Amino acid sequence: MAENTNNDLHLSDYQELAEFRYQIRRYIHFSEQMARSVGLEPQQHQLLLAIKGLPQQQKPTIGYLAERLQIQHHSTVELVDRLVEREYVERKRDTVDQRRVLVQLTLKGEDVLQRLAATMLAELSTTGPLLVQTLNKLISQHG
Numbered sequence: 001m002a003e004n005t006n007n008d009l010h011l012s013d014y015q016e017l018a019e020f021r022y023q024i025r026r027y028i029h030f031s032e033q034m035a036r037s038v039g040l041e042p043q044q045h046q047l048l049l050a051i052k053g054l055p056q057q058q059k060p061t062i063g064y065l066a067e068r069l070q071i072q073h074h075s076t077v078e079l080v081d082r083l084v085e086r087e088y089v090e091r092k093r094d095t096v097d098q099r100r101v102l103v104q105l106t107l108k109g110e111d112v113l114q115r116l117a118a119t120m121l122a123e124l125s126t127t128g129p130l131l132v133q134t135l136n137k138l139i140s141q142h143g
Contacts, residue, residue: 016138023131034119038112047079048113051105060103
């Protein structure tokens with residue numbers, strides 16, 4: 001974690017940090033509302049997105065997904081269990097290492113995620129510029 005070596009912060013610094021936090025929170029709140037509107041909990045939506053958005057060589061293991069969601073391993077297992085019950089994901093044995101279980105989207109999971117992602121991208125096209133502007137201002141002043 002980076003430390004601020006400059007103790008000369010100004011009111012504008014706090015205002016920009018507050019604005020940046022506000023813009024992030026607005027986007028997250030919108031995302032949570034959209035997930036709930038299709039019957040998903042926000043973490044369920046995040047898990048579906050984490051699976052679909054994996055780097056090309058990364059396998060969707062419980063451990064990796066726990067890291068991406070910043071939650072405990074057992075919480076990820078419970079989250080996957082609920083999504084398996086609702087047929088949004090399925091567990092598959094890794095073809096290379098049969099001991100390892102991978103989590104994959106089902107067609108139902110792909111469909112709901114595609115609808116949510118399209119909505120989220122549309123929202124970012126309107127709210128994103130202000131978020132980027134605020135971040136750029138912070139970086140240019142302190143980066």
